[in-house]
Amino acid sequence: MSDHKTMTLTLIVWRQKNASDPGKFETYTARDITEHHSFLEMLDCVNEDLIHDGKEPIVFDHDCREGICGMCSQVINGAPHGGQERTTVCQLHMRKFKDGDTIYIEPWRARAFPIIKDLIVDRSALDTVIQAGGYTSCHTGGVADGNAILIPKPVADEAMDAAECIGCGACVAGCPNGAAMLFTGAKVSQLALLPQGKAEAAARVTAMTKAMAECGFGNCTNHYECQAACPKGINVKFIARMNREFLKAQFA
Amino acid sequence: MILDGKCPTGPIEQTWDKHRFDLKLVNPANKRKYNVIVVGTGLAGGAAAASLGELGYNVQAFCYQDSPRRAHSIAAQGGINAAKNYPNDGDSIYRLFYDTIKGGDFRAREADVWRLAQVSNNIIDQCVAQGIPFARDYAGYLDNRSFGGAQVSRTFYARGQTGQQLLLGAYSALSRQIKAGTVTMYNRREMLDLVVVDGVARGITVRNLVTGALESYAADAVCLCTGGYVNVFYLSTNAMGCSVTANWKAHKKGALFANPCYTQIHPTCIPQAGDYQSKLTLMSESLRNDGRCWAPKKKGDTRPPNQIPEEERDYYLERKYPSFGNLAPRDIASRAAKEQCDEGRGVGPGGRGVYLDFAASINRLGEDTIRERYGNLFEMYEKITDENAYKSPMRIYPAPHYSMGGLWVDYNLMSNVPGLFVLGEANFSVHGANRLGASALMQGLADGYFVIPYTIGGYLATIKPGQVKEDHAEFKKSTEDVNKNTEKFLSINGKRTVTDFMRELGTMMWENCGMARTKESLEANIKKIPALREEFWKNVKVTGSGADLNQQLENAGRTADFLEFAELLCRDALHRNESCGGHFRSEYQYDDGEAKRDDVNFCYVGAWEFKGVGAEPELHKEPLKFDNVHLAVRSYK
Numbered sequence: 001m002s003d004h005k006t007m008t009l010t011l012i013v014w015r016q017k018n019a020s021d022p023g024k025f026e027t028y029t030a031r032d033i034t035e036h037h038s039f040l041e042m043l044d045c046v047n048e049d050l051i052h053d054g055k056e057p058i059v060f061d062h063d064c065r066e067g068i069c070g071m072c073s074q075v076i077n078g079a080p081h082g083g084q085e086r087t088t089v090c091q092l093h094m095r096k097f098k099d100g101d102t103i104y105i106e107p108w109r110a111r112a113f114p115i116i117k118d119l120i121v122d123r124s125a126l127d128t129v130i131q132a133g134g135y136t137s138c139h140t141g142g143v144a145d146g147n148a149i150l151i152p153k154p155v156a157d158e159a160m161d162a163a164e165c166i167g168c169g170a171c172v173a174g175c176p177n178g179a180a181m182l183f184t185g186a187k188v189s190q191l192a193l194l195p196q197g198k199a200e201a202a203a204r205v206t207a208m209t210k211a212m213a214e215c216g217f218g219n220c221t222n223h224y225e226c227q228a229a230c231p232k233g234i235n236v237k238f239i240a241r242m243n244r245e246f247l248k249a250q251f252a
Numbered sequence: 253m254i255l256d257g258k259c260p261t262g263p264i265e266q267t268w269d270k271h272r273f274d275l276k277l278v279n280p281a282n283k284r285k286y287n288v289i290v291v292g293t294g295l296a297g298g299a300a301a302a303s304l305g306e307l308g309y310n311v312q313a314f315c316y317q318d319s320p321r322r323a324h325s326i327a328a329q330g331g332i333n334a335a336k337n338y339p340n341d342g343d344s345i346y347r348l349f350y351d352t353i354k355g356g357d358f359r360a361r362e363a364d365v366w367r368l369a370q371v372s373n374n375i376i377d378q379c380v381a382q383g384i385p386f387a388r389d390y391a392g393y394l395d396n397r398s399f400g401g402a403q404v405s406r407t408f409y410a411r412g413q414t415g416q417q418l419l420l421g422a423y424s425a426l427s428r429q430i431k432a433g434t435v436t437m438y439n440r441r442e443m444l445d446l447v448v449v450d451g452v453a454r455g456i457t458v459r460n461l462v463t464g465a466l467e468s469y470a471a472d473a474v475c476l477c478t479g480g481y482v483n484v485f486y487l488s489t490n491a492m493g494c495s496v497t498a499n500w501k502a503h504k505k506g507a508l509f510a511n512p513c514y515t516q517i518h519p520t521c522i523p524q525a526g527d528y529q530s531k532l533t534l535m536s537e538s539l540r541n542d543g544r545c546w547a548p549k550k551k552g553d554t555r556p557p558n559q560i561p562e563e564e565r566d567y568y569l570e571r572k573y574p575s576f577g578n579l580a581p582r583d584i585a586s587r588a589a590k591e592q593c594d595e596g597r598g599v600g601p602g603g604r605g606v607y608l609d610f611a612a613s614i615n616r617l618g619e620d621t622i623r624e625r626y627g628n629l630f631e632m633y634e635k636i637t638d639e640n641a642y643k644s645p646m647r648i649y650p651a652p653h654y655s656m657g658g659l660w661v662d663y664n665l666m667s668n669v670p671g672l673f674v675l676g677e678a679n680f681s682v683h684g685a686n687r688l689g690a691s692a693l694m695q696g697l698a699d700g701y702f703v704i705p706y707t708i709g710g711y712l713a714t715i716k717p718g719q720v721k722e723d724h725a726e727f728k729k730s731t732e733d734v735n736k737n738t739e740k741f742l743s744i745n746g747k748r749t750v751t752d753f754m755r756e757l758g759t760m761m762w763e764n765c766g767m768a769r770t771k772e773s774l775e776a777n778i779k780k781i782p783a784l785r786e787e788f789w790k791n792v793k794v795t796g797s798g799a800d801l802n803q804q805l806e807n808a809g810r811t812a813d814f815l816e817f818a819e820l821l822c823r824d825a826l827h828r829n830e831s832c833g834g835h836f837r838s839e840y841q842y843d844d845g846e847a848k849r850d851d852v853n854f855c856y857v858g859a860w861e862f863k864g865v866g867a868e869p870e871l872h873k874e875p876l877k878f879d880n881v882h883l884a885v886r887s888y889k
Contacts, residue, residue: 018800034526034528036526037528038530038636040530041529044528044530044751045528048749048751048752051749051804052749054793054795055795056796057795059801059803061318063317063322063491063492063493064322064324064327064491064492065492065531066327066531066533066632067632067635068326068327068413069317069322069323069324069326069327069491070321070322071317071318086631087635091632091635091636093635095638116462116801117801122318123318124319124439126319127320127321127427127430130321130423130424130427131428131430132431134427135383135427136381136383136424137428138378138381138425140299140306140378141374141701141702143377143380144377144381146336146376146377146379146380146394146408147338147393147394150388150393151388151392152390152392153389153390156385156387156388156392157385159383160385160411160417163384163385163417163420164411164413164416166326167319190385196380196381196382196383197383
């Protein structure tokens with residue numbers, strides 16, 4: 001569609017060579033951007049210009065560009081994923097901006113997510129938390145028929161609400177304490193709700209909360225910024241559920 | 253070369269059980285002596301690495317993303333098939349087998365497809381045990397829905413995020429093994445070469461995408477689980493990082509590439525909006541359960557859809573295929589949409605779109621039910637197009653989605669290079685010329701959870717562990733070759749960006765080798781691709797350094813491989829003088845426009861041997877035999 005007007009925007013982007021570089025903001029101009037460009041496609045255009053000028057393009061994590069893989073991670077004008085409700089950066093479109101806007105772009109900022117380069121951070125701490133117990137310990141094969149354990153629809157639905165987490169880490173980036181409680185709470189809740197996960201629920205919540213602390217994540221002090229930042233709308237009630245599971249585990 | 257698929261003989265119902273019994277076993281105490289490399293950690297790779305780790309093998313797993321949870325399997329939305337017959341509508345292993353063989357237009361091996369149908373039931377059980385919150389009914393039983401190409405409801409789903417939930421299941425199983433120490437996970441690594449010693453796969457060379465360092469890993473077997481290659485069309489529904497690189501490097505080291513021309517164009521995608529666009533987005537096929545496809549009867553009708561009266565709409569799928577209707581298989585539905593647009597009755601910008609209309613279902617079931625079933629897809633559609641599909645119909649158009657072709661493998665999933673196994677979308681095995689909906693998740697997990705754990709044992713039992721180490725000369729040579737390539741990319745300093753080349757290649761492929769191909773269009777491509785490749789190596793501009801995180805360099809490598817592979821894809825399409833499944837040659841069609849297969853001359857797997865860049869590859873044929881499903885014209889009418 002070439003029949004609509006284009007925008008010119010000023011981008012103020014965090015550039016950082018590597019983990020030890022202090023990093024700084026640099027200013028770029030995005031030209032000929034249409035309302036149909038996604039935010040990342042807008043950055044693609046800026047990068048093409050930078051390459052033509054012999055400069056290093058801005059590096060950023062992205063992959064599926066469908067809002068599902070959870071790889072993209074940018075703080076736009078102070079809000080993880082740009083602050084549009086239930087939207088990842090890759091699904092944020094330029095129709096949400098207007099001609100002449102100035103946009104600040106930064107990486108996730110959290111102690112547990114060291115910056116690798118420019119807008120790319122290391123989120124392997126989230127993997128570490130899952131490795132601590134975010135699973136049911138069933139071996140491949142030799143399990144019961146799928147219908148052998150009945151799960152009422154409301155329970156399956158609530159587990160699904162929790163399971164929607166894409167592990168992008170926006171909850172951590174949005175939290176003033178850099179806490180991963182929404183992420184961990186979602187996984188703990190999903191598995192604790194289901195009969196398959198109940199057997200290990202106490203051990204799981206204990207191990208996962210311990211791993212969170214060891215990875216350098218902070219604690220929840222009820223700011224609800226995680227829920228506001230979450231592109232999948234994960235509810236903070238799952239943090240409450242995790243806290244209950246944790247308490248239960250202490251008395252078990 | 254004689255291509256032996258090593259298919260078990262005898263009654264099809266017993267083939268897998270018999271074969272499993274005949275396979276040699278590795279003593280549990282000896283398993284830890286064997287190292288296995290798994291490249292790619294999506295459904296096939298994640299499941300394989302987890303299952304092999306559980307068995308006690310020493311597994312090294314690699315992915316290019318920051319975490320195995322990001323593999324593109326995560327984006328498969330609709331569901332996963334299994335022959336459970338829970339809805340009591342007449343499903344069976346045999347029927348799933350039959351539908352898959354027919355859906356693939358009789359270009360897949362019977363034994364492989366039987367096995368897939370047989371283990372499909374185990375997959376559901378496995379995933380439920382992992383805590384995947386599949387949709388349930390109020391009594392607590394698993395719910396099902398239908399997908400294209402089937403008249404039974406055999407698809408299990410987790411809202412519109414089945415792929416995500418299944419992948420996270422495999423990822424959690426993998427995470428458990430990483431914690432247990434049986435699997436070592438290497439994130440942000442891209443495989444850039446296969447190391448072959450005396451004709452046997454012995455390891456890989458990878459680039460550490462953070463530091464730029466090249467690393468060598470040796471093993472007793474290598475499993476490629478690296479997905480498909482439809483990003484050769486530039487715009488596709490695949491993730492940006494999906495490439496042919498791992499497969500292509502293995503091909504250059506001797507692995508045969510089978511049926512590359514079988515690419516699937518998915519009918520239910522959001523139409524392209526502009527030139528800057530980086531990808532196309534798929535709307536799940538499950539939408540066609542409740543959405544009706546139509547186009548205006550009048551050419552060039554630009555009225556808004558709600559002003560086009562019922563009698564001036566053509567519900568073309570229901571008209572042409574009354575028994576399958578909107579659930580016609582993907583290749584059929586894609587071509588039907590293209591036909592509407594080619595005749596000038598397309599809607600939206602450039603006339604490249606048809607309507608997918610939910611009004612009738614909303615009237616019948618209410619908006620809440622539709623929201624319950626597909627809410628997240630409607631949201632996604634609105635974000636991209638700024639249109640509310642509850643109020644006016646979605647606009648859809650076909651887009652490259654899946655590759656049925658891939659590296660040739662035998663029944664054990666081993667390529668013709670001993671020690672090199674290929675799983676999931678990266679191999680060619682079960683989908684024939686077209687894949688039915690909800691079967692990609694099924695194949696990935698079947699290969700990873702329930703096939704490779706058995707078949708790899710049969711191979712490892714015959715070899716001594718640890719024969720080749722990373723200090724072998726072949727590893728050194730491989731590293732040097734990769735290094736040379738990197739230096740070359742960085743030294744050219746031309747005028748055009750990598751994306752620019754990839755876009756040109758993709759356009760060429762879509763136009764001349766896309767939904768329809770002809771002898772002329774393919775010959776044109778075979779002439780133009782080498783020229784573009786030559787220009788690429790003279791005129792590409794890659795900034796930055798090799799000793800750093802450099803996304804342009806990553807893309808340059810992938811594009812260079814696509815530039816070689818694209819030619820093979822076109823050659824395969826040119827040699828196959830027939831239409832079948834996702835391969836539609838305009839010269840070969842019936843009067844009513846349906847694909848015309850030629851079983852007398854082309855009932856075989858076409859497997860190509862690499863003879864050098866720019867040199868004509870050599871074709872090997874593995875004949876296909878159909879003893880259980882008789883070759884017949886594929887009809888969905």
